[in-house]
Amino acid sequence: MKKFKLLVINPGSTSTKIGVYEAEKLVFEETLRHDVDELSEFDRMIDQLKFRKDIIIDALKKNNVGIESFDAIVGRGGLLKPIEGGTYEVNEEMLKDLQEGSRGEHASNLGAILAYEISKTADGRAFIVDPVVVDELQDVARISGLKEIERKSILHALNQKAVARRYAREQNVKYSDLNLIVAHLGGGISVGAHKKGRVVDVGNALDGEGAFSPERSGGLPVGDLIKLCFSGKYTLDEVKKMIKGNGGLVSYLGTNDAREVVKRIKEGDEYAELIFKAMAYQVAKDIGASAAVLKGDVDQVIITGGIAYDDMFTGWIKEMVSYISGVTIYPGEDELQALAEGGLRVLNNEESPKVYS
Known part of the structure; x- marks a missing residue:
C-alpha cells in the first residue's frame, strides 16, 4: 500500500x-x-x-x-x-x-x-x-415542541466521529455496526447518540444546548429565560453572551479553566465542587437520554475532550452511567x-x- x-x-x-x-x-x-x-x-x-x-x-x-x-x-x-x-x-x-x-x-x-x-x-x-454542521438526525429528533423552531445538529463531529471509529478499530468491528454514546467535554459540551455510524440525536452545542459547559449555559428554564430577555436590563447581544461565552463555569466561578476549578476543589472550595459536580450530573443525564434514544442497546459510552483528563469529573459521570454499558475514556482531542x-x-x-x- x-x-x-x-x-x-x-x-x-x-x-x-x-x-x-x-x-x-x-x-x-x-x-x-x-x-x-x-x-x-x-x-x-x-x-x-x-x-x-x-x-x-x-x-x-x-x-x-x-x-x-x-x-x-x-x-x-x-x-x-x-x-x-x-x-x-x-x-x-x-x-x-x-x-x-x-x-x-x-x-x-x-x-x-x-x-x-x-x-x-x-x-x-x-x-x-x-465539520461541526454534520447533521444525521432522525426525523423525530428534529421536533422541538414549537412549530416555529426546529432542533438543529451542531456538535464536535470531528472528535466524536474520530473516537467512535477508534473504539471500533480497537474492538475489530465496524463503526457502522455499533451503537455508541459519545460525550465530548471541552469549552463546549456535546453528547451524541451514534446509531450504526450516524449521529441520530444530539443538541446544538454551538448555542450551548444540553449540559452546561465551561463557557455555555446549557439548557435553561424557559420561563425564567424569557423573563430575563424581556426584563429591559439586557440587550440581545448581552443575553447571547450570557448563554455562550459567559455561561456555565464562567457564570458561577468566574473561570472557563476546569483545571483551575479542580485546584479550588482540592483546596477545600465546596461551592466549586458543587458546580463542577452539577456539570458532570448534567452530562450524565444527557448520556441517559441518549441511551433512551438507542432503546437501551448501547455497546459503549465514550468520554472524550480536554476535561476527560480529570479522573474526578469522569468518575462522577461513570457512577451515574455505568449501568448502561462499559465506559471508555479517550482524553483530549487530536x-x-x-x-x-x-x-x-x-x-x-x-x-x-x-x-x-
Whole structure:
C-alpha cells in the first residue's frame, strides 16, 4: 500500500495549526500564531486567505517540506449547510458557500479554501472531514415542541466521529455496526447518540444546548429565560453572551479553566465542587437520554475532550452511567490526526469521498 503524504490545516481565531503526515505518522507539526493587530486589518474572514496561506507555505519551506510532495491537503470544515458525516472533496459549491459566509463567519471557514488553494500548487486533492454542521438526525429528533423552531445538529463531529471509529478499530468491528454514546467535554459540551455510524440525536452545542459547559449555559428554564430577555436590563447581544461565552463555569466561578476549578476543589472550595459536580450530573443525564434514544442497546459510552483528563469529573459521570454499558475514556482531542485519518480513508479507497451540493 502506498504511503500517502498529507498536509493537514486547522485554522483557529488567532492561530493556524498544520501537520504533515506520512500515512498515519505525524512527521511535522506547528502552531502558527497570528498577531491580533495584524488580523484586525481584515474586515472579513475570507480576506485573511492570502495572509494565512503565505505563512503556511513559509513554515513548510523553513522545514524543508516540499509543497509538490503532498497527495492531499485536508482542511477543517467550516460553517456549511447541514451535511452528513464523512470526508468531502472540496468543490466549487463548497468554496462559494464558505467565501460568502452566509451561515456565519468563523476561522474554520478558511480550512477548505486553504486546502484547495495549496492543492493547486501541490497537484494533490483537497478534502474536509466531519465539520461541526454534520447533521444525521432522525426525523423525530428534529421536533422541538414549537412549530416555529426546529432542533438543529451542531456538535464536535470531528472528535466524536474520530473516537467512535477508534473504539471500533480497537474492538475489530465496524463503526457502522455499533451503537455508541459519545460525550465530548471541552469549552463546549456535546453528547451524541451514534446509531450504526450516524449521529441520530444530539443538541446544538454551538448555542450551548444540553449540559452546561465551561463557557455555555446549557439548557435553561424557559420561563425564567424569557423573563430575563424581556426584563429591559439586557440587550440581545448581552443575553447571547450570557448563554455562550459567559455561561456555565464562567457564570458561577468566574473561570472557563476546569483545571483551575479542580485546584479550588482540592483546596477545600465546596461551592466549586458543587458546580463542577452539577456539570458532570448534567452530562450524565444527557448520556441517559441518549441511551433512551438507542432503546437501551448501547455497546459503549465514550468520554472524550480536554476535561476527560480529570479522573474526578469522569468518575462522577461513570457512577451515574455505568449501568448502561462499559465506559471508555479517550482524553483530549487530536483534530489534526482525525483530519489526516479522514483523508487517508479516501486515498486508501476505504470509503468514497462525498460530494457537497
